[in-house]
Amino acid sequence: MNHSTNKIQAIVYHPRFTAFITGLIIFNAILVGLETYPEIYQPNKVLFRYLDYAILALFAIELILKITAEKKRFFKNGWNNFDFVIVVSSIVLYNTNLVSVLRIFRVLRVLRTISAIPSLRRIVSALFMAIPAIGSVTLLMSIIFYVYAVIGTAFFGSIAPEYFGNLQLSFITLFQVFTLESWASGVFRPIFLEAGWSWLYFVSFIVVATFIVINLIVGEIVNNAQKLSEEIEKETGDIKDDTTEIGELRKEVAELKGMMKQLVERNN
Known part of the structure; x- marks a missing residue:
């Protein structure tokens, strides 16, 4: 169990995984913007829908991986709670009649860029501190x-x-x-x-x-x-x-091992 958790943590905290999620958020933001152009959205409505399904599914997978990796610590982070509310609300409201509310949450997904980029997180944290x-x-x-x-x-x-x-x-x-x-x-x-x-x-x-x-x-x-x-x-x-x-401790341990090896060889 601990071995699998460590593997998930290695995936979640890997820079490439973070970069992928950031790129996905930006791609989602571009799609939301393109939907405001009827000449682009209407002929490709089905494509946009399937892309939205895929993006939401990937966000859900990311959320599950993070919760699995961090367990109770996940909900102690305000940014994690922010991501959780947006993704879960998007999933819950997807097949309902609350289309206008769903659109709001889809636009709010763009705000996940803040939680994905450390420099933006610092600026927002500074704003709240002020x-x-x-x-x-x-x-x-x-x-x-x-x-x-x-x-x-x-x-x-x-x-x-x-x-x-x-x-x-x-x-x-x-x-x-x-x-x-x-x-x-x-x-x-x-x-x-x-x-x-x-x-x-x-x-x-x-x-x-x-x-x-x-x-x-x-x-x-x-x-x-x-x-x-x-x-x-x-x-x-x-x-x-x-x-x-x-590093210094490892070096000292290596030296001690060498000295012990030499003593053993002399005694033999």
Whole structure:
């Protein structure tokens, strides 16, 4: 039993197996994209269906191999649980009438690329680690939005009621300015013609809300990604040290064996 488990582990953890699964996920993503073109999908509907059967079957086999290799440890990994939910849900819903739900899960299979590529996993893990800090930054951004919305409603409500007529409209307008989407021609210039000092309001908001706040969020994610990379490098270094020590021990054992052999030959 242990021998067969070791064989399965050797298969699952082999780089070629990982590369094959990654390629399969990418191929599945390409198929899902091609299905959005009726001129390609309609004449080849049967082919697409059989390819989807084959891909789902291979995903199921991969899942079974991983569970067999890792046993209880499989469900302690969040990425494994993510893969399990997507694959099992795709299988369970395949022959049901919930076609729209099935399509969602088929598209979600593309997200398995994240779990298959270590660099993407690190980025997503860094993003989740940054959520508490992002929450604080979001609160700060909400306060900034509220202050500027009140000021905008008070000063520009009569000039541009469609943008700053009330607090809700001011929030929506500020969000448009925050995204830098047509803020100059659509929002700023008509107000600037009536209130020349309004550039101070808009420029200060963009500098504070867009540049500073976004950089805070990006900086937090980058810091977490760097921490994860350092932890991985440290673990890799420890493994290398352990490997070196094992090599040295083997060398010493070989030397001891040689010395023992020489002593036995002398005694004889």
